[in-house]
Amino acid sequence: MEETSATLNLMEQFHVFAIGKGFLILIIGYFLARFARNGIGRLKIANLTPHSMTLLKRVVFYGILVLTSISVMKELGFDLSVVLGAAGIFSVAIGFASQTSASNLISGLFLMMERPFSVGDIIRVGDTTGEVLSIDLLSVKVRTFDNLFVRLPNESMIKTQVTTLTKFPIRRADLKIGIAYKEDIERVKEILNNVAAKNTLCLDEPAPVFILLGFGASSVDIQFSVWVKRENFLTLKNTMYQEIKKTFDQQDIEIPFPHISLYSGTATKPIPIIMDRENNEKS
C-alpha cells in the first residue's frame, strides 16, 4: 500500500499523468480531425469546386489539430501567453526570411478570389501550356502536353499574363495560307468559303473571316479564320488544312515555295551562265 502511494507520488512528480493525459488528448484530437475531414469530404455541398473542397478539408483538419495542441499545452501546464510572445518574435524573424513565400501566399489568396482559372482548365503562362492539376497556397501545378510537371509560383501568375484556353466554349482557328501572285483572290475566297461550309465541324456562325494580310516576298498572304467548338480545335485545324490543300490541287491553285528572282541591275536581263565543257571554265 505504501509502495503504491510512493509510486503514485513519484509519477506525479514526473508529471507522468499529465503527459499521458496530453498524449491521449493528442491522439483523440488526431482521430477527431481525420474523422471530421473524411466527413466533410463525403458531404456534397453545392457550388464547391474540388479545389475548394480540398482546401476546406485541410482547414478543418489542421484547425482541429491546432486546437488539440493548444489544449494539450494547457494540460501540460504551459503558460500560453509566453508561447504567444515567443511566436510573435519568431514570426517577425521568419517574415524577413520568407518575403517571397509570403508574397506567393498572398498572391495565391488573390488568385483564389479572382478565379481566372480552376483545376482542369488549360492555361498558358509564358512558354508553358498545360492542364492545371492543383492550385496550392504557394504555387500552381501544371501538367504540360508532353507530360512534364511544372510548378508555377503564384507571384509570377499575378505579375504576368495568364491565358486560360478553356474559358469559353468556342475558339477561332487562324489558318495562314499563301497563294501565288497569279491567282484570282476572289476565286480563292469563294473556294475557301466552300471548304469551310462543307466541313461540319466548322461553325456556320460566327461566319469564317477572310483577311488579306498583304503581299509577301513569295506569295499573297491570306488569313482564313474559322470558328470551332473548343474540343474540336486541333481536329478542325488539321482537316481544314488538308481539305484546302486538296481543293487547291484540284482547282490548280498554286501555293508557292519561297523563291527569289536575281537580276544584275534594275533594267538588265537575267545573268547569263555559259558552260564551257572543253576548257572546263564557267563565265
Next chain:
Amino acid sequence: MENWWGEISFELNEAKTWCIGQRRICVQRKSAEWLVWNEETEDESFEELVLEEAVATDSTINNLPQRYLVKNTQKCLTVKPLLANRSFIIRPNSTLNILPGEQIELYVSSPLWLAFYDHGGSLPISDLPFWRPSDSWFGPNTMVGELCYSKYTEAKVTLDNISIHSHRAITTISISNEHDELLAIERISLPTPFLNLYVDATHQFWTDKVNLIHHLDGYRPSFDIKNLIKESAKTDLTLVSAAREVADANTFMRSIKSLVA
C-alpha cells in the same frame, strides 16, 4: 408502305438496312450482340428511305461495324426516328420583316436521327443522324450562347412550297407581332430537343408547333411550344417519339435566352 420505324423483328443472324440512296445504316442480330454498320455519304440524298433485307454478311459495306453487347439479344428491336439533339438555326435568305399586328406561319424542315433501342431500354444502343448538319453557334456573343446546328433547312411561308422528304420533319413556327413596330428576324433558333415527333397517314413527319409572340410591352419575344395533336386540324397524327429533353420554364431561361437574334 411498310414502316421503317417501330418494332422491327430480327431472326438470329438476320440483318436489315435502312437506305437513302447510297446512305446506309445496317443492323445485324447475333446471339449476344447487335452489329451496326454506318455507311455515310458527303452529300445529302433526297431519295425515298427504304428498309431492305440485307444479306447477313459484311461484304457489301466497307467499314467496320459498331458492336453492342448484351446477355441475350431479343427478337425485336425498337427503331425510332428522333429530332436533332441540339437546337437548329434557321436563317432565311433575307431578313423577314413582320408588320405590326400581323401573324405569319413559317414551315421549316429539319433532318432526323435514327435510334435503336434494345427491348425496354430507355437509352438507345445507337443514335445516328442520317446526315450530320454543320455545327453553329447561337448567342449574343462568342462567350455566352449554345452550340447548335445549321444548314439543311428551308424556311417557307406556305406548306405547298416545302419539299417533302422521308428523313426530314416539318415544324410550323407561328410568329405574332403584337407590337406597334416592325419585327425584323434574321435568324431563329428552333428548340428541336424539346419537340415531340409525329407522323401522319402519308408517312410525313411533323413536330410540335412553336409560337413566337412579340408583345407590346416586352423587349424580347416570348415563345411556347404547342402540342401538335391539340393544335393541328389533322386527325391522322400519331406520336412517334417524345422530345429528347423535357422542357420547363427554368430550362428555357437557362439555355435559350431568346429564340430570335
